Amino acid sequence: MTERIGIEETSVYFPKDVETAATLAEKTGIPESVIIEKFGLYEKHVADQTMHASDMAIEAAKNILAKVDPLSIDVVIYFGSPHKDYYVWSSAPKISYELGTRNAYAFEIMNVSSCFPIALKVAKDMLNSDHSIENILLVGGCKESQILDYSNKRARFMFNFADGGASALVKRGASKSEILESAIITDGSFHNDVRVPAGGSVHFASYVTVENRQHYIDVTDPLSMKEKLDPVSVPNFHKVIKKSLEKSGLSVEDIQLLLPLHTKRSMLRELLDGLNLSNDKAIYLDHYGHMSALDPCIGLHFASEQGKLKNGDIAVAVSAGTGYTWASTVIKWLG
Structure with a gap:
């Protein structure tokens, strides 16, 4: 009999400093009411100069x-x-x-915001293929509030970028959950749309790149990206969710909880409507914002803490990252 592989523990960490919607309105020029009602953000945590991505990952995993x-x-x-x-x-x-x-080897996988569902698949596949492995610790940190340039109108809509840490223990013989199947879509036609322009080999750091504020995240052509992305984004979310469920022997009707990345309210609503799910069937991080790949892991932690999952429930961790990749992994909760 195959041993169950699942998430046994989760944990999160948030720095103490907070930026409210009112503060973000002052920085961006976007009305506070729009930030709350349209973009779905009341506040977010931000790290000071003493805390970095690795530090927040460590604090969560502790x-x-x-x-x-x-x-x-x-x-x-x-x-x-x-x-x-x-x-x-x-x-x-x-x-x-x-x-x-001290007995572990350590490495990184990176696919920006889509990475947690992918990390679950990688961990599960490693445990299935190498029986000398018993416990895999997934750790993540985010300090992406630091790469926002609020004076850049092309990219200021990313003001929901926030800071924090998250961790999950994936193990053989898990008692609290089972990781089922995953589905992933990549559309590389979006590879040039979102990036930090300077710091790599194309625009190596220089006085010029600093003066031109090229070390912040930027969107090459927001209108063009929107025209291309809007028709495919939610449909691709639905595709990976449905495919991961199908591979798990399940259907949309089996979903008890969706664990998505933080996005604007209209996109979340469209995502839920396409799955016939009500608002209470998703964890929405409107007091935390978007923390790169961490969001679905944080959502699972909150769902567990708040008793939103019971024995036998099906949760789906789903996210997307610029480039552009959509990823979904199904979790059966045992509690």
């Missing part, structure tokens, strides 16, 4: 390792934001070292 022996962890995988402490640097070794997971 809560799990207070319950689980760090020496029992076989693999540490960082799945968080690519905006980390340093350029051309892996945070996974630091995170593993600081957490005391």
